Amino acid sequence: MQRLVGKSALITGAARGLGAAIARRFVDEGATVIINDLNLDAAQATAEDLGGHGVAADVSDPDSVANMFAQVREIAPNLDILVNNAGISGMEGRNDVAQRVEQMVERAHKAATGELTDEDYDDATVQTTNDEWRRMLGVHVDGTFYCAREALKIMNAQKHGAILNMSSIIGTFGRGGGTAYAAAKAAILGFTRSLAHEVVSRNIRVNAIAPGWIETDMTAPLGPMQSLIASQVPMNRFGEPDDIAWAAVYLCSDEAKYMTGQVISPNGGWYMSQ
Numbered sequence: 001m002q003r004l005v006g007k008s009a010l011i012t013g014a015a016r017g018l019g020a021a022i023a024r025r026f027v028d029e030g031a032t033v034i035i036n037d038l039n040l041d042a043a044q045a046t047a048e049d050l051g052g053h054g055v056a057a058d059v060s061d062p063d064s065v066a067n068m069f070a071q072v073r074e075i076a077p078n079l080d081i082l083v084n085n086a087g088i089s090g091m092e093g094r095n096d097v098a099q100r101v102e103q104m105v106e107r108a109h110k111a112a113t114g115e116l117t118d119e120d121y122d123d124a125t126v127q128t129t130n131d132e133w134r135r136m137l138g139v140h141v142d143g144t145f146y147c148a149r150e151a152l153k154i155m156n157a158q159k160h161g162a163i164l165n166m167s168s169i170i171g172t173f174g175r176g177g178g179t180a181y182a183a184a185k186a187a188i189l190g191f192t193r194s195l196a197h198e199v200v201s202r203n204i205r206v207n208a209i210a211p212g213w214i215e216t217d218m219t220a221p222l223g224p225m226q227s228l229i230a231s232q233v234p235m236n237r238f239g240e241p242d243d244i245a246w247a248a249v250y251l252c253s254d255e256a257k258y259m260t261g262q263v264i265s266p267n268g269g270w271y272m273s274q
């Protein structure tokens, strides 16, 4: 089907992973896509592969976002869709990831065999620096706000549009060791619902996806934890990027014209219902 014919879409953090999968499905459905990422070469490489346009911006920087939207307005003066997908896990660039994963695996085994003691804990929050906390909220929460604000300057005037924000099951379900990520993803859900109210009269819909565990570069560092996590998912496996891309196609198409302020959670049954 061609659900997005004639539509233009900006997808942030789309050089790879879920953003790239969403962009690919959008193109298949007839949309013109603008691929954002931090690195222009990476954004352009994906854009060339898909037949779209590549733009660089750090979504956590309001000036960078404003500059990007100047380019977006030239490519797509009537932007129809914004997908706020750019995100970080907090593991990027850390040299203790393997060690932390090893500790997670050890704790999981101890929990399974009843050997967990009050000496087995993950002090992730105490060890989180101000910069790490700010960066996490900066990319996810500030980035979602800055991009939505710029997109609405276009969408409010044209009185139509769809904004899709990427949350996570961690934003609703929580998970030890990830308080900054959980806080950021929960904030995105509150932002989504409130903005949906604000712009509904202008025919702009605002929704969110809260993915479960999906196989991308973001989850790859989990290594041996992946199979332990997968064993807790009722479907017994991680999802594929396309599982999220299809939800995005639906929420951004006219098929979802009665959907606003909603969260769809493709998660293999990890977290059932809202």
Ligand SMILES: NC(=O)c1ccc[n+]([C@@H]2O[C@H](COP(=O)([O-])OP(=O)(O)OC[C@H]3O[C@@H](n4cnc5c(N)ncnc54)[C@H](O)[C@@H]3O)[C@@H](O)[C@H]2O)c1
Pocket (backbone or CB within 6 Å): 012, 013, 014, 015, 016, 017, 018, 019, 036, 037, 038, 039, 057, 058, 059, 060, 085, 086, 087, 088, 089, 139, 143, 166, 167, 168, 169, 210, 211, 212, 213, 214, 215, 216, 217, 218, 219
């Ligand atoms: N993979 C999962 O299991 C999973 C689950 C739930 C939610 N999510 C969310 O989905 C989104 C995409 O995740 P993914 O798995 O594809 O991750 P990924 O790491 O594969 O891709 C994220 C992309 O965002 C880009 N990016 C990071 N910071 C940016 C910034 N400040 N400005 C612009 N671009 C930036 C990265 O360069 C990268 O290309 C994220 O918001 C993530 O939190 C992922």
